[in-house]
Amino acid sequence: MILISGATGFLGSYLLFRLVKEGHQVRAIKRSSSNLKQVKLAFDFLNQNEFSDFESYNQQIDWVDADLTCLADLKTCFHGIDEIFHLSAIVSFQGKEKDYLLNVNVGATKNMTDLALENGVNKFHFVSSIASLGRGDKETIDESEFSHHKKQGSVYGISKYMSELEVWRSYKEGLKGVIVNPGVVIGPAVEENEVSKIFRLIQKGFKYYTKGVNGYIDVRDVADFLYELSRDEKLYNERYILVSDNVSYKELFQQMYKHFEIPTKAKEANYFLSYLVSILDRFRAFISRSNAIITPELLKLATSRYYYNNSKVINALKKDFIEVEKSVADTCQFLKKV
Numbered sequence: 001m002i003l004i005s006g007a008t009g010f011l012g013s014y015l016l017f018r019l020v021k022e023g024h025q026v027r028a029i030k031r032s033s034s035n036l037k038q039v040k041l042a043f044d045f046l047n048q049n050e051f052s053d054f055e056s057y058n059q060q061i062d063w064v065d066a067d068l069t070c071l072a073d074l075k076t077c078f079h080g081i082d083e084i085f086h087l088s089a090i091v092s093f094q095g096k097e098k099d100y101l102l103n104v105n106v107g108a109t110k111n112m113t114d115l116a117l118e119n120g121v122n123k124f125h126f127v128s129s130i131a132s133l134g135r136g137d138k139e140t141i142d143e144s145e146f147s148h149h150k151k152q153g154s155v156y157g158i159s160k161y162m163s164e165l166e167v168w169r170s171y172k173e174g175l176k177g178v179i180v181n182p183g184v185v186i187g188p189a190v191e192e193n194e195v196s197k198i199f200r201l202i203q204k205g206f207k208y209y210t211k212g213v214n215g216y217i218d219v220r221d222v223a224d225f226l227y228e229l230s231r232d233e234k235l236y237n238e239r240y241i242l243v244s245d246n247v248s249y250k251e252l253f254q255q256m257y258k259h260f261e262i263p264t265k266a267k268e269a270n271y272f273l274s275y276l277v278s279i280l281d282r283f284r285a286f287i288s289r290s291n292a293i294i295t296p297e298l299l300k301l302a303t304s305r306y307y308y309n310n311s312k313v314i315n316a317l318k319k320d321f322i323e324v325e326k327s328v329a330d331t332c333q334f335l336k337k338v
Contacts, residue, residue, distance in 0.1 A: 001025040003081045003121075005068060005112065006088030007061075008034045010189045011127060011182075013042035014223040015085060020057050022227070027062040029077055029088070038190040045188050045334055046220070068108035071115070078115055083123040084177075085226070086112050089163070091156055105159040106166065113170035125177040125230050126167045127222075130215055130241065130308060131157030133181060142309040143181070143239045164239075176236045178229045180222070183243035183308060186327040187219030188334045199335060202256040209253045209266045215243035215308035216252070218327035228317055240313040244321035246306070255325050259332035 002019060006012035007028035016039060019026050036058070043054050066073040068088055089105045109126070116124050131154060134145040146161075167179060189196040225242055229235050253266040314320070 001027055001062075001080050002083045002085065003027050003029065003077060004085045004087065005029045005108070006086070006127075008036060008038055009087065010038060010187070011185065011219060011222055012087045013039045014046065014187070014219050015087065015226060016061070017043050017046050017057070018223045018227050019085075020060050025062075026060065027064060027077060027081065029064055029066050029068065029074075031067065032065040041188055041190050041338075042219075068111060069104060071111055074111055074115055078119040078121070081119065081121055083125075083230075084112065084116055084121055085125045085127075085230070086167075087127045089127075089160070101155055101159040102162065106162045109163040109166045113166050113175065116175055117170060117173055121175070123177045123230070123236075124167065124170060124175040125226065126164065126179045127226065128164045128167075128179050128181045128239070129157065129160045130181050130183050130243065130306075132160040132164050133241075135306070140307045140309045141241075143241055143312055146239070171237050176233070178226070178236055179239045180226050180229065180313075181239060181241050182222045183215030183217045183241075185219050185222055186216055186324070186331055188331055188338075199256065199331060202253060202262070203260050203332075203335065205262065205264055207264050207266050209249040209268060211249070211268060211305075213246055213248045213305040213307065215241075215246050215306065215310075216324050216327070217242050217244045218322040218324075218330075221321050225313060225317065225319070228319070229313070232316075235316050238312075240316065241308050241310055242313060243308040243310045244327070245324045246308060247324050252324070252328070255328040256332060259329040260336070 002024050004012060004016060004019065004026060007016045007026075008030045012028075016026065016028060039058075040054050043057060064077050066077055068074060086109060088108060113124060115121075130141070132146070133141055133143075135141070138145065146164075164179060167175075167177075171177070184195060186195060221244065222242055225240070229240060250266060250268065256262075257264060257266065310321070
């Protein structure tokens with residue numbers, strides 16, 4: 001039986017669909033407060049050209065409530081498990097949440113790997129992030145760039161880097177599997193993640209972009225590439241960057257305007273304007289007692305140019321990625337309906 005964490009989240013819901021469609025027995029961990037809205041959305045999106053019967057799929061899933069930071073909770077999940085996909089993580093660019101991110105992301109990963117070793121689980125696969133990779137002197141970042149520098153990384157990136165170290169430690173102690181480092185993931189989501197916020201802002205007519213460049217990937221590709229890597233043990237105990245293409249924010253926003261059928265053209269926001277907006281957003285957050293959306297970490301990310309090399313995974317699987325514009329088009333078309 002396969003155990004998956006983060007199954008009710010954005011990435012987890014799409015991987016869950018692939019596992020169920022392939023006929024695997026799946027036990028899915030969720031928080032007691034979680035709902036299945038994202039899972040239903042993902043299943044509907046992936047099944048939109050077929051008859052979709054979510055309940056028939058759901059009957060194949062053994063849902064268990066557990067807190068990943070609580071060993072006592074987790075121990076009840078491992079009976080009969082021989083393979084694990086660990087996807088659960090908190091994504092945040094709030095510097096004040098550093099301790100929380102480290103406790104949840106790193107602590108949960110340590111608990112999962114320790115219990116996998118203790119229970120004789122054979123395979124352990126982990127979804128990391130391009131945020132865990134170092135920003136070295138290379139023009140294009142590849143899998144070897146793992147020496148993380150705090151000055152260059154976000155608190156989220158540091159938490160994923162340290163989580164990945166826990167997985168590498170477990171591989172040395174007997175587990176085996178694959179680690180994937182997805183770029184910015186595009187696809188329909190219920191929860192207000194960073195990417196869905198951008199889509200909704202553009203849909204409402206937001207017209208500014210920053211000069212940054214980043215690596216992007218379709219959520220369907222994350223699920224499919226991870227699944228296919230996990231089926232071939234010759235590819236185990238390796239790290240794979242999952243990025244379809246490196247795209248500027250200007251190009252990305254223009255694609256969103258095109259596929260939302262919005263005539264407004266985006267304008268470049270220079271660093272001064274971006275910084276001013278960031279200050280105003282933090283003031284709004286202070287007044288409303290909520291988190292800022294445009295944090296200094298996110299601003300730095302949005303104004304930096306990062307390029308990623310995806311040749312390792314393409315050579316391993318002999319498989320191409322969904323083009324970024326198709327990802328944007330499909331997401332826009334789906335969001336216009338909901």
